[in-house]
Structures are given as C-alpha cells and as structure tokens.
Amino acid sequence: MNKILVTGGAGNVGGALARKLVENRNYEVIIADDLSTGSKSKLPSNTYKNWKFVHCDVNSYKEISELMLVNHFDFVFHYAAVVGVKRTQENPIAVLNDIDGIRNVLQLSKNSSVKRVFFSSSSEVYGEPVELPQHEQTTPLNSRVPYAVVKNVGESFFRSYEKVFGLPYTIFRFFNTYGPNQSMDFVISKFLDAALRGDDITIYGDGSQTRTFCYVDDNVNACMKIFEENHALNDVINIGGAKEYKIIDVAKTIINISGSSSKIIHLPPLSEGDMTRRMPDNTKMLKILNKELISLEDGIKRMIDHPDFKM
Ligand SMILES: NC(=O)c1ccc[n+]([C@@H]2O[C@H](COP(=O)([O-])OP(=O)(O)OC[C@H]3O[C@@H](n4cnc5c(N)ncnc54)[C@H](O)[C@@H]3O)[C@@H](O)[C@H]2O)c1
Numbered sequence: 001m002n003k004i005l006v007t008g009g010a011g012n013v014g015g016a017l018a019r020k021l022v023e024n025r026n027y028e029v030i031i032a033d034d035l036s037t038g039s040k041s042k043l044p045s046n047t048y049k050n051w052k053f054v055h056c057d058v059n060s061y062k063e064i065s066e067l068m069l070v071n072h073f074d075f076v077f078h079y080a081a082v083v084g085v086k087r088t089q090e091n092p093i094a095v096l097n098d099i100d101g102i103r104n105v106l107q108l109s110k111n112s113s114v115k116r117v118f119f120s121s122s123s124e125v126y127g128e129p130v131e132l133p134q135h136e137q138t139t140p141l142n143s144r145v146p147y148a149v150v151k152n153v154g155e156s157f158f159r160s161y162e163k164v165f166g167l168p169y170t171i172f173r174f175f176n177t178y179g180p181n182q183s184m185d186f187v188i189s190k191f192l193d194a195a196l197r198g199d200d201i202t203i204y205g206d207g208s209q210t211r212t213f214c215y216v217d218d219n220v221n222a223c224m225k226i227f228e229e230n231h232a233l234n235d236v237i238n239i240g241g242a243k244e245y246k247i248i249d250v251a252k253t254i255i256n257i258s259g260s261s262s263k264i265i266h267l268p269p270l271s272e273g274d275m276t277r278r279m280p281d282n283t284k285m286l287k288i289l290n291k292e293l294i295s296l297e298d299g300i301k302r303m304i305d306h307p308d309f310k311m
Contacts (some may be wrong), residue, residue, distance in 0.1 A: 001026055001027070001028055002026060002027050002028070002074045002075060003027075003028045003030070003066070003071060003072065003073045003074050003075075004027050004028065004029050004030070004073060004074065004075045004076070004077070005022060005029075005030050005032060005068065005071070005073045005075070005076045005077070006018045006021070006029060006031050006032070006076075006079060006167065006258065006305065007032045007033070007039065007056075007064075007076070007077065007078050007079055007080035007101070008032075008058075008075045008078075008079035008080030008081060008120075009029075009031030009032065009033055009038075009043070009056045009077075009079065010031060010035055010038030010039055010043055010053070011033065011037060011038040011041050011042065011051075011079065011080075011083075011181075012042070012177070012179055012181045012182040012183065012186075012216065013079060013120065013174065013177055013179075013216060013219060013220070014031075014033070014038070014040075014077065014079035014080070014120075015038070015042030015043065015181055016179060016181065016215050016216045016217070016219070016220045017077060017079070017220050017223060017224075018031050018043065018044055018051065019042075019043075019045075020220050020221075020224055020284040021043045021051075021224075022048040022050055022051045023048075025050055027173045028050050028051070029038075029044070029050060029051040029052075030051070030052050030053075030054060030067070030071060030073070031043060031051060031052070031053045031054065032052070032054050032056040032058060032064065032067055032080070033054075033055070033056070033080065034055065034056060034058075034080070035055065035056040036053035037082075037083065037084070037087075037183050037185075040053065041181075042181045042308075047182035050295060052276065056144035056248050057101075058078070058080045058101035058104060058105060059097050059098060059100040059101040059104070060100075060104075061100070061104050062099070064104045064105065064108060065104070065108055065137060067171055068105075068108040068109070068112055069111070071112075071135075072112050072113070073109075073112065074114065074218070075114065075115055075116055075117075075118070075227065076105060076109050076114050076116075076117045076118065077117075077118045077120075077223075078101070078102065078105045078117060078118065078119050078120065079120045079239075080098075080101060081098050081101075081120065081150075082094050082095045082098060082121060082147070083147075083185070084183065084186065085185070085270070086185060087185055088145070088146065088147040089145070089270075092146040092267065095146040095147050095150055096146050096149075096150060098150050098154075099150055099153055099154070099157075102119075102153075102154040102157050102158075105117065106157055106158065106161045106167065109161075109167055110161060110165045110167045114167070115168060116168040116169065116206040116227075116233070117122070117157070117158065117167065117168070117170075118169070118170050118172065118223070118226075118227065119154060119158050119169065119170070119171050119252050120172055120174055121151045121152075121154060121155050121171050121172060121173045121174070121240070122147070122148065122151045122173060122174055122175075123173055123174065123175040123176070123240065123278050123280065124143065124145070124147055124151060125141045125143050125148055125151050125152045125155065125173065126139055126141060126142060126143075126173075126278065127141065127142030127143050127148055128142055128144075128276065129142075129276070129277050129278060129279075130142055131212075132277060132278055132279050133242060133279045133281040134238065134278070134279060134280055134281060135238075135240055135281040135288070136173065136235075136236045136274050136281070136284065137236075138236060139281075155171050155236065157271055157289045158171055159234075162234050166189060168233060168234060169234060170226060170231075170232045170234070170235060170236075170237065171234065171235070171236040171237070172223060172226075172236075172237060172239045173236060173237065173238045173239065173240075173280070174214075174219065174239050174240065175212055175213075175214060175220045175238065175239065175240025175241065175278065175279075175280050176211050176212060176213050176214065176240065176241075176278075177213075177214045177215075177216055177239075177240070177278070178213055178214070178215065178216065178299065178303070179196075179214075179215060179216030179217070179299075179303065180216075180302070180303050180306035180307075180308040180309035181308050181309075182216075187211065187247065187250065188213065188250070188254070188299075188300070188303070189253050189303075189309075190251060191254045192254050192258065192287075192303060192304070192309075194262055195254045195255050195258040195260035196258055196260065196304070197262075198260060198261050198262055199213045199262060200262060200263050200264070200265045201251045201254070201255070201263070201264050202263050202264075202265045202266075202267050203247055203248060203251060203264060203265070203266050203267065204268070204269050204270045205266065205267075205268070205269035205270075206266060207247040207248025207249075207251065207264075207266065208246055208247075208271065209246070209247050209276050209277065210244040210245060210246050210247070210276070210278070210279070211244070211245060211247065211250070211278060212240055212241045212242055212243055212244055212245070212278065212279050212280065212301065213240075213241050213243075213250075213296050214239065214240045214241040214293065215241075215293070215298075215302065217294065218241070218289065218293050218294055219239050221289060222239050222241065222285050222288060222289045223277065224291030225288050225289060226288060229288070231288050232284070232288075237273060237284050237285060237288075238280035238281060238282050238284065238285060239280075239282075239285055239298065240280040240282055240285070241280075241282070241293050241296075242279055242281070243279055243295075243296070244277070244279055245296060248264070250296070251264050252264070253296065253297065253300065254300060257297065257300050257301060257304070258300075258304060268304055
C-alpha cells in the first residue's frame with residue numbers, strides 16, 4: 001500500500017490526478033486543499049474507499065505538519081497554488097506566500113522520508129519566449145511576474161533539497177491544461193461557458209497571441225506514467241500540447257463547435273502576464289506517454305459532453 005498526498009487535490013488538475021490515483025486500490029490517497037478555488041465536487045467518487053479529504057492550508061506550517069507528520073506519505077504531489085492570470089495579478093502577495101507552502105512540503109517530506117515529491121511548475125517560468133519551442137534544459141528561464149518567480153524559486157528549492165538532503169523530486173512544467181472541472185479563469189472554460197450561454201466572448205488585445213493546449217486526461221496520464229514507471233527522476237519535464245492556436249481562432253473554434261451565436265469582443269491588452277507565445281518542446285513527454293495527444297477540437301467536444309462541465 002502506497003500512501004500518497006495530493007495538495008490542491010480539489011482543483012482541476014489535482015482533482016483529475018486524485019480521481020485517477022484512487023482507481024488503484026493499492027494507493028491510499030489524502031487530498032489536502034483549502035478550497036480557495038477548488039471544490040469538493042472535484043473530489044473522487046465515494047464509491048472508492050481509499051481516499052480522504054483534509055481541509056488544509058499548505059502555506060500554514062501548523063496545518064500541513066499536522067497532516068504530514070502523522071501520515072508518513074510515500075509520495076507527494078504538490079499542486080496547491082494560487083492560479084489564474086487575473087487572480088495572480090490582483091493578489092501578488094498571496095502568490096508569493098506560496099513559497100511558504102513549497103518550503104513546508106519539502107521540509108516535511110524530507111523529515112518524513114517521502115520517496116519522491118512531484119511539483120506542478122508552469123510554462124510561465126519561461127516568461128516571454130527567448131526561443132521556441134521551449135526546451136527543459138536549453139531554453140533560458142525569463143520569469144518576471146510573481147507567479148512565474150514563485151514557480152522558478154520553487155523549482156530551485158526542489159533541486160536544492162535533492163542536492164543537500166537527497167530528497168527525490170520531479171518537476172512538471174505544465175502548459176495550458178484544460179478540462180471539464182476548470183474554473184472560469186482559464187481561456188477554454190471561460191470561452192466555452194460564454195459560447196454555451198450565447199454571451200459575448202472577450203479577448204484581451206487583437207487575439208493574435210498564441211497558446212498551446214493540453215486536455216487534462218493527457219496531463220494526468222503522462223504524470224501517472226512518470227510516477228508509476230519511474231521516469232524523470234530528479235528532472236524537469238514539460239507537460240503540454242505543442243500545437244499553437246491564436247486566441248482569436250480558439251474563440252472561433254469554440255463558437256463553431258458549440259453552434260453558438262456569441263460575438264467576439266476585444267478588450268485592451270493586459271498590462272503584464274499575457275505572453276505573446278508559448279510552446280513546449282514536449283518530446284520527453286510524448287516518448288513517455290507513447291500516444292497521440294487529444295486535439296483541441298476533440299477536447300472541446302469532450303468538455304461539452306462531460307457531466308462535470310457546468311456553466
Ligand atoms: N491548469 C493549467 O493550465 C496550469 C498550468 C501551469 C501550471 N499549473 C499548476 O498546476 C497546479 C494545479 O492548477 P489547476 O489548474 O488545477 O488550478 P486550480 O485552481 O483548479 O487548483 C489549485 C488548487 O489548489 C488549492 N489551493 C490553493 N492554495 C492553497 C493552499 N495554500 N493550501 C491548500 N490548497 C490550496 C485550490 O483550492 C485549488 O483546489 C497549480 O500548481 C498550478 O500552478 C496549472
């Protein structure tokens with residue numbers, strides 16, 4: 001029996017991971033979340049008995065230590081964080097406080113002999129692109145805004161805990177991951193929600209900024225394989241799709257697939273944090289996953305049909 005902690009496990013990606021983990025009866029999964037953006041509706045089904053939810057702020061040493069020192073986890077997935085472009089810009093101090101959570105998780109993992117800690121970093125560490133596609137080892141990091149800086153500092157903490165204390169880690173650099181349980185701060189869920197309601201779809205700037213997208217199932221399947229097949233030990237790996245879409249085309253595709261009458265409205269560009277382009281070199285991920293990624297069109301259709309996607 002492996003005991004696994006998923007912080008942020010009531011969120012979009014952490015919840016999807018937790019729901020996948022509980023399918024294996026040899027895993028006992030504890031989900032720690034403060035429900036700031038997460039929701040209990042994203043937790044695994046009660047038909048599974050091998051999981052538990054604990055309301056916990058990982059940035060509070062008292063709260064997370066009570067959980068980690070009692071449980072002696074084998075593996076930890078640290079996914080809790082303040083997320084979303086708008087929310088992170090409006091709450092920079094709360095974002096910076098996430099450094100406390102990273103340090104707490106590492107310190108307690110080291111002290112309780114955790115076998116490996118997995119960290120959800122972000123494509124944001126690459127900042128405005130210096131080169132494309134963005135490669136884990138060769139692309140220089142260009143983190144500027146607090147959210148990106150925190151992920152960058154976080155990565156540095158993980159490498160340092162391995163170097164000094166021998167604590168094994170894997171850093172996932174997630175690129176735009178979308179799915180039915182995503183909060184409305186993210187582009188796909190926001191656009192789809194507006195399209196299904198027939199509301200205007202608003203775009204910052206002219207919409208020529210591009211993004212790549214990864215359906216949450218591909219993210220979870222890749223991370224599960226990395227964990228279960230022991231890949232990317234003490235390493236960093238991009239997790240994302242590599243096909244670029246202009247934001248304006250994403251809006252048009254969503255309107256098209258959903259058969260919506262929504263109009264596209266342009267707002268002034270965001271002053272910071274809205275990168276012009278981003279694209280992973282996902283060679284390492286594809287080699288591990290060993291299958292084609294779900295296309296954006298298919299992902300949108302899956303979201304529309306998914307019982308968890310609620311407007
Ligand atoms: N979804 C993406 O496109 C994407 C891209 C890059 C990185 N990431 C990273 O992946 C992780 C998961 O993101 P997501 O998209 O699922 O977002 P999400 O907001 O759905 O999930 C984050 C979860 O963390 C919880 N949380 C936040 N602060 C907490 C705290 N102090 N203590 C306990 N719980 C806390 C929230 O309640 C929420 O359930 C985050 O670390 C995020 O930075 C996501």
